Amino acid sequence: MSNRTYVCSVCGEVRRQPAIYYDRKGKPSRPAPLCHETEMVSLEKGYAEAATKLDAPGRVTWLRSGGLIVQEPGRRWKAAISTREIERARDQLTRHLASQ
Numbered sequence: 340m341s342n343r344t345y346v347c348s349v350c351g352e353v354r355r356q357p358a359i360y361y362d363r364k365g366k367p368s369r370p371a372p373l374c375h376e377t378e379m380v381s382l383e384k385g386y387a388e389a390a391t392k393l394d395a396p397g398r399v400t401w402l403r404s405g406g407l408i409v410q411e412p413g414r415r416w417k418a419a420i421s422t423r424e425i426e427r428a429r430d431q432l433t434r435h436l437a438s439q
């Protein structure tokens with residue numbers, strides 16, 4: 340079982356927790372971790388990398404602005420927060436989906 344990074348969309352706290360798996364009926368293997376009585380958001384690899392580079396208030400701002408990520412040179416991921424970064428993130432996502 341591997342660990343996952345979860346983030347609270349209310350306070351921006353991050354936690355490492357065992358990953359949640361879903362059976363064929365979509366039933367989760369465990370409940371999502373809670374913070375502020377809210378289910379924490381599970382982050383995929385690049386998103387977790389971007390999130391851990393921000394402080395807690397930064398993560399809340401990032402999630403409110405869509406929670407997108409941009410790829411920087413060297414295959415590093417950065418949170419897209421400014422309008423320009425969000426545009427780049429959308430561009431990269433569109434190109435990524437088109438190449439699949």
Ligand SMILES: [Zn+2]
Pocket residue numbers: 347348349350351352374375
């Ligand atoms: Zn919280």
